Amino acid sequence: MRAQSSAAFRAVCAKRLVKRKNGSADIDKNKRTSGLPSVSIDELERIALTVRRHIIVMTGKAGSGHPGGSLSAVEIVTSLLFAVMRHDPTDPRWPARDRLVLSKGHAAPVLYAALAEAGYFPVEWLESLRKLGSPLQGHPDMHRTPGVEMSTGSLGQGLSMAVGMALAGMLDKSDYRVFAIIGDGESDEGQIWEAAMAAAHYRLGNLVAVLDYNGLQIDGPNKQVMSIEPVADKWRSFGWHVVEVDGHDFRQLLDAFAQAESKKGQPTMIVARTVKGKGVSFMENVVDFHGKAPTVEQVESALRELSSPITGNGAR
Numbered sequence: 001m002r003a004q005s006s007a008a009f010r011a012v013c014a015k016r017l018v019k020r021k022n023g024s025a026d027i028d029k030n031k032r033t034s035g036l037p038s039v040s041i042d043e044l045e046r047i048a049l050t051v052r053r054h055i056i057v058m059t060g061k062a063g064s065g066h067p068g069g070s071l072s073a074v075e076i077v078t079s080l081l082f083a084v085m086r087h088d089p090t091d092p093r094w095p096a097r098d099r100l101v102l103s104k105g106h107a108a109p110v111l112y113a114a115l116a117e118a119g120y121f122p123v124e125w126l127e128s129l130r131k132l133g134s135p136l137q138g139h140p141d142m143h144r145t146p147g148v149e150m151s152t153g154s155l156g157q158g159l160s161m162a163v164g165m166a167l168a169g170m171l172d173k174s175d176y177r178v179f180a181i182i183g184d185g186e187s188d189e190g191q192i193w194e195a196a197m198a199a200a201h202y203r204l205g206n207l208v209a210v211l212d213y214n215g216l217q218i219d220g221p222n223k224q225v226m227s228i229e230p231v232a233d234k235w236r237s238f239g240w241h242v243v244e245v246d247g248h249d250f251r252q253l254l255d256a257f258a259q260a261e262s263k264k265g266q267p268t269m270i271v272a273r274t275v276k277g278k279g280v281s282f283m284e285n286v287v288d289f290h291g292k293a294p295t296v297e298q299v300e301s302a303l304r305e306l307s308s309p310i311t312g313n314g315a316r
C-alpha cells in the first residue's frame with residue numbers, strides 16, 4: 001500500500017516555485033507574477049490525481065481520518081500550492097510567502113499530500129499519518145509540520161486567524177496574500193460570520209477564502225442540518241466580492257483566483273461547488289466517508305479507479 005511516487009513532479013514543481021520566489025523577490029518586489037512559467041492544466045490534473053491517491057493510501061494505512069472532505073478539496077489545494085501562491089518549499093518561513101490556512105482542519109490529508117508533492121517534506125512521511133509522535137497528526141499542527149501555517153481543527157477559528165494574518169500583512173506593508181479554506185458545515189459556526197464582517201470592515205483585499213461547498217457535513221446534508229443558502233448572497237451582503245465556480249475545474253478556479261488578485265480593498269470569497277469523496281465512486285456523496293477510512297479492499301478498488309486524471313468537465 002505505498003503511495004505513488006512522483007519525484008519528477010516534485011522536481012519540476014520545486015524548480016518552478018523557487019523561480020516564482022525569485023521572480024517576485026529579485027526581479028521586482030511589487031510584481032508578483034512577472035517572468036514566471038505557467039503551469040498547464042494537464043499538469044495540475046496529474047498532480048491532483050497523485051494527491052487523491054495519497055489521500056486514499058494514507059487514510060487506509062492509518063485506519064482513520066477524513067477522506068471525504070479531503071477529496072473534495074483536492075483541486076482547490078492543488079491550484080493554490082502549484083499555481084497561485086508565492087511560496088518556497090525550501091524556505092517555509094520566508095517572510096514574504098503567501099499563507100494558506102486550512103480552516104476545515106480535519107481535511108489534513110489533502111494538505112499533507114499536496115505539501116509533500118510540493119517538496120516541503122518527503123512523501124514517505126505520508127505513511128505516518130496519525131501515528132503517535134508523527135509530524136503528520138490528524139489535524140494540522142504548525143509546530144510539527146513544515147508548510148502548515150496555522151494549527152486548525154476546531155471549526156470556525158481558521159478564518160479568524162487568516163483575517164489576523166491579512167491584517168498584519170497590511171499593517172506591515174507587506175504584499176503577501178492570505179488564503180483560507182472553509183467547509184459548508186463549518187459555516188454553521190458563528191465565528192465564521194464575525195470574521196467575515198471584520199475582513200470587510202478592514203478592507204482586506206489581500207484575503208481570499210474558498211468555501212468547499214460539498215453539501216455534506218459530519219452527520220448529514222447541510223440542507224437538513226443547517227442550510228447556509230443563499231450563501232453567495234450572504235457573503236456579498238457581508239461586503240465580500242464573491243465568485244462561484246465548479247471546485248473541480250482548474251480553469252474556473254484559476255480564473256477566480258486571478259479575479260481575487262485584481263480586487264483591491266475588498267476580500268474575496270470563492271464559492272466552490274464540490275463533491276464530497278470526489279473521484280472514488282463508492283465515496284462520492286456518502287456521509288459515512290466523512291470520518292471513516294477505506295478498508296484494504298476499498299483502498300485497492302479506489303486506486304484502480306484513480307488511474308487517470310479527472311478533467312475539467314468531470315470526465316476521465
Ligand SMILES: Cc1ncc(C[n+]2csc(CCOP(=O)(O)OP(=O)(O)O)c2C)c(N)n1
Nearest residue numbers: 069106153154155183184185186216217218
Ligand atoms: C468546533 C467544532 N465542532 C465540531 C467539530 C467536529 N467536526 C469535525 S468535521 C465536522 C463537520 C464539518 O463539515 P464541513 O465543514 O462541511 O466539512 P467537509 O464536508 O468539508 O469535510 C464536525 C462537526 C469540530 N472539529 N470543531
Ligand SMILES: [Mg+2]
Nearest residue numbers: 184185216217
Ligand atoms: Mg461539507
